Amino acid sequence: MQDLLLESPGFPEFLLGLATISASLLGSDGTVTCTITVERDGGAATVASSTEEGRRLDETQYSFGDGPCLTAARQQRLVLIADLENDERWSDYLEAALQEGVRSVLAVPIPTDAFSHAGLNCYAGTVGAFTAETVGLLEQHAAAMSRVLRIALRLHGTDIHPEHLRAALKSRAVVDAAVSLIMLQQHGGREDALQILQLAAKSSNRRMHDIATDIVRGAGLPGAEQDER
Structure with missing residues (x-):
């Protein structure tokens, strides 16, 4: 991750690399999408997504003002939904996610600093996609990501502009x-x-x-x- 930060030509490319690496940890068949949410100054943004679908899912959640990914980032606690059809929390957003073909969600907090909140969000099209082993792996990954993301946010925090990130994507x-x-x-x-x-x-x-x-x-x-x- 440190090499990625040093070698990436810009902040959007670094963040995109983090999201892509996260998705690759969960398999190489492309069935899991990973995004990174950062909330600061009262506004949330998807600063990176391994796919365009992931960014759209995040932004749908922001429009509802709450959901698994925002909860993980804001409260710094893990959120696991094994089957969206059997979960009663955030019902409006989960219904929208089901319409997009999502069946399970894992949101892992990423510790940053006192002025921002961050989370790693994973979406899968199958029920029960995230096992106990997977959860442990992603928690370790988020912990490792925390330090380098804190450094990057200090260096480039003002560069977080969703429209620029969409263009890069x-x-x-x-x-x-x-x-x-x-x-x-x-x-x-x-x-x-x-x-x-x-x-x-x-x-x-x-x-x-x-x-x-x-x-x-x-x-x-x-x-x-x-x-x-």
Whole structure:
């Protein structure tokens, strides 16, 4: 995470990398979406999302003013909903989430500072997607994320603008997400990860964006394929 902070070209890219890494911990098939909510100065924003659907789910929750993710961030306590159809809390929001195909939710608090609240939100399309082992893993991950996120918020807190983050998500999200995953696997820097993508694109005569899309959706990383050879 520290390498990601140092190597990312901007704050939106760093946050996007955090969300993508979080989603990758829960599987490579793309069935779980992760987002990061930060609330400060009375306003909540999704500062990063591993998918556009995740951002939309968060923003729907903000429109209701309450929900599992906001509760986890504000009260700094874990919220687990194994089956949205059998949970009576936040009924309006949960009904909206069900309409989007969500069946289970896990929201984990991320300790930050006295002036902000943060949470890691995970959405899945299956009932009971988050086991006790998964919950423990995400709690450890959130604790590890806490220190580097506090540093990033101090350095770049004024850069949190949802419209800028949406633009980054639409224009560069796929490539940046793939770069973050390659950095995680290869324990290298951003430039090395980009080079792996560029070489893969050249050798396969495909666009780098298309290869990045495959990686985010769970395909093998180019670096791993080269190592196997």
